[in-house]
Amino acid sequence: MADTPPEPEPPPIIVILPDGQEVTGRLQERQQVPGAWLYKVAVPAWQNTPSGQVEPAWYVVRVQAPDDVKPVPGVSYDDVPTTRLPPTTEQQILGERRPSGWVLQKLNGGRDPGWGIIHTVDCEEAPDGAPKLILDKALDAAEHPGTRLCSLCSAAAELDPVLRCFEHGFGGGKPQQGNAVIATLTR
Numbered sequence: 001m002a003d004t005p006p007e008p009e010p011p012p013i014i015v016i017l018p019d020g021q022e023v024t025g026r027l028q029e030r031q032q033v034p035g036a037w038l039y040k041v042a043v044p045a046w047q048n049t050p051s052g053q054v055e056p057a058w059y060v061v062r063v064q065a066p067d068d069v070k071p072v073p074g075v076s077y078d079d080v081p082t083t084r085l086p087p088t089t090e091q092q093i094l095g096e097r098r099p100s101g102w103v104l105q106k107l108n109g110g111r112d113p114g115w116g117i118i119h120t121v122d123c124e125e126a127p128d129g130a131p132k133l134i135l136d137k138a139l140d141a142a143e144h145p146g147t148r149l150c151s152l153c154s155a156a157a158e159l160d161p162v163l164r165c166f167e168h169g170f171g172g173g174k175p176q177q178g179n180a181v182i183a184t185l186t187r
Contacts, residue, residue, distance in 0.1 A: 011077055014070040015043050015063060024072070028060070029081040037065040098122050102138040102155055103130040104147070115146040123153035139163060 010026040017023065025043040032038075042058040049055055063069055071077065103126045107115040118138055119126035133141065141147055142159055149156035 011075050012072045013041060014072060015041050016068050027080050031083045032085045038062045039065045039069055101132040104141050117148055117150050118142055118155050119150040120153040120155050123150055125152055
């Protein structure tokens with residue numbers, strides 16, 4: 001009869017106690033709950049035995065991540081049992097969403113501030129390290145005659161309708177091309 005190998009020991013994790021002390025515990029499982037993650041951790045403690053001795057023991061508790069735990073550098077948590085919430089109806093219908101924001105790729109070595117391409121932050125053509133633009137900044141950059149919207153990612157599909165149909169910021173500026181209805185409504 002073959003011996004079954006022992007269960008692997010749960011990976012270490014740093015647990016932050018309420019008074020700020022840090023102890024190394026063991027991460028037993030992760031559970032996603034609405035708006036948070038709960039980690040089931042075992043923390044070393046001491047217990048009294050029936051014979052009056054004191055022996056080491058593990059105290060098991062659920063803590064909220066990342067507030068009450070920190071990863072141990074170099075430790076993999078890939079094999080920790082993890083329970084995720086089922087996708088919401090909205091997520092099932094819309095699918096995965098991309099990260100928010102856009103970036104401006106400056107052309108001509110950045111010498112001419114008006115020449116560039118606007119990409120989504122996850123576009124393969126987006127420059128590394130470029131600052132992320134919020135909607136108003138992306139629209140301001142897109143309005144420059146020397147700037148175009150990337151058609152490889154969703155930047156053109158997301159920003160072009162906004163540029164053509166709305167006055168972003170509702171500041172009362174002049175309407176964009178094709179905004180006859182909006183121009184009439186704002187008079």
